[in-house]
Amino acid sequence: MGSLQAEKIRQSFVTRVNEDRLMDCMRCGFCLPACPTYIHSGHDETQSPRGRIALMKAVRDGVVEWDGSIEEAFDLCLGCRACEPACPAGVQYGTLIEETRDAIVSAKDQSLKEKLIRKGAFDHLFADQRKMQAAVKLVTFYQKTGLQKVVRKIGFLELFPSFMKDMERALPEPPKRKRDSVLRSPAKTKVAFFTGCLMDTMFKETNRNTIELLERLGCEVVLPKGQQCCGALQGHSGEMERAKRNALVNIEAFDDVAFDFIVNNAGGCGAFLSEYDRLFEGESPELYAKAKRFVDKQIDISSLLVKLGIVAELEKLPSTEAVEIVTYQDSCHLRNVNGVTDEPRTILKAVQSSVFTEMPGANLCCGSAGIYNLLQPEMASKILESKMKEVKEIQASTIITTNPGCLLQMKVGVEREGLSSTARAMHLVDFIHEKIIQ
Ligand code: SF4
Numbered sequence: 001m002g003s004l005q006a007e008k009i010r011q012s013f014v015t016r017v018n019e020d021r022l023m024d025c026m027r028c029g030f031c032l033p034a035c036p037t038y039i040h041s042g043h044d045e046t047q048s049p050r051g052r053i054a055l056m057k058a059v060r061d062g063v064v065e066w067d068g069s070i071e072e073a074f075d076l077c078l079g080c081r082a083c084e085p086a087c088p089a090g091v092q093y094g095t096l097i098e099e100t101r102d103a104i105v106s107a108k109d110q111s112l113k114e115k116l117i118r119k120g121a122f123d124h125l126f127a128d129q130r131k132m133q134a135a136v137k138l139v140t141f142y143q144k145t146g147l148q149k150v151v152r153k154i155g156f157l158e159l160f161p162s163f164m165k166d167m168e169r170a171l172p173e174p175p176k177r178k179r180d181s182v183l184r185s186p187a188k189t190k191v192a193f194f195t196g197c198l199m200d201t202m203f204k205e206t207n208r209n210t211i212e213l214l215e216r217l218g219c220e221v222v223l224p225k226g227q228q229c230c231g232a233l234q235g236h237s238g239e240m241e242r243a244k245r246n247a248l249v250n251i252e253a254f255d256d257v258a259f260d261f262i263v264n265n266a267g268g269c270g271a272f273l274s275e276y277d278r279l280f281e282g283e284s285p286e287l288y289a290k291a292k293r294f295v296d297k298q299i300d301i302s303s304l305l306v307k308l309g310i311v312a313e314l315e316k317l318p319s320t321e322a323v324e325i326v327t328y329q330d331s332c333h334l335r336n337v338n339g340v341t342d343e344p345r346t347i348l349k350a351v352q353s354s355v356f357t358e359m360p361g362a363n364l365c366c367g368s369a370g371i372y373n374l375l376q377p378e379m380a381s382k383i384l385e386s387k388m389k390e391v392k393e394i395q396a397s398t399i400i401t402t403n404p405g406c407l408l409q410m411k412v413g414v415e416r417e418g419l420s421s422t423a424r425a426m427h428l429v430d431f432i433h434e435k436i437i438q
């Protein structure tokens, strides 16, 4: 890399990567055992949180010159933030890696292809729910018209990388039915539902089930108009300005005092939504206050279901001789950013017709991490392989997740290991809906 470009990147680090935050790291190494890339790289320091923070500082200070190996160390970070709860010094690693990616994207000369991909994804597909819906209609057409069978039969998929083939097999079924209101009595709680871009297109059935469960538990569910993608994908890809644009739209769309809660059913989105105030620190006090109001009402679906009494509802159901072993794979951001670990497990343990078994590495990332599995298939595959080994060890027949990316990744794992006749991956909401309403 030319030294002009390297200097441009260093300057960009100086402007965008906060030095005080870097200095919080005291290099103790408590975060190392929590980091999946450190574990799966055979303890390579440059693949650890401590090593990456040292690299950020070295680039910022001009101690090392920017090159491909430094960029790779940042690219390989899953952004799972498992290093944060493990850190005694409270280092804000999630913010640091976002600032780093923002600094790189702002300074690096992008190829025309990369520019077009970023523009297409962030200014069109993920900025407009109608375009997402059109894309999903294409997938539904592919699944419903028999085209999928033909494509599989003629071996067309062999032309694609193996991860894409697995992903094709793991595509969720298109929704089968229209939703009926199951609100039994006048609502006691008014809930605004953040529907999410992937959840409201690819996993529309899960969104319908979410509304039905909340209505069954006495909520009025409102879907504020104008809401859009939370911006997490943009924020984690070094596109902070685009992420802020989405955040502003959502803050306005949900700015209604009548809502008791703003609920989401996607761990990754929920974590980003719950940090919207951080995006507007130092901006106008009115805007910051609005962002704070939005953040204060955030809740994930498992926490809200527990608050609304789902456990008692589940315990009322008749028990059977349980044959189904259910396990739970944490959504990294739900766990590491929002600190929600007990609620999904409490719900699953209350189901009388199945046995909950904890998976040993459930707290570690599954390798999905947004689009990490597409960009870094080698590391993502290593991580998924060890995850599926754990699934087999505990003989789980149902793997529950609370995030669309994790759900797709676990579905890919089930397909890849040839477990589809004995195991399934499901969203927590669909599993509970199956027990209570269906
Ligand atoms: S975010 Fe995850 S992968 Fe990245 S350094 Fe922290 S623990 Fe490791």
Ligand code: SF4
Pocket: 024, 025, 026, 027, 028, 029, 030, 031, 032, 049, 050, 053, 083, 086, 087, 088, 089, 090, 091
């Ligand atoms: S645990 Fe925190 S302070 Fe210690 S090395 Fe890791 S990031 Fe730095």
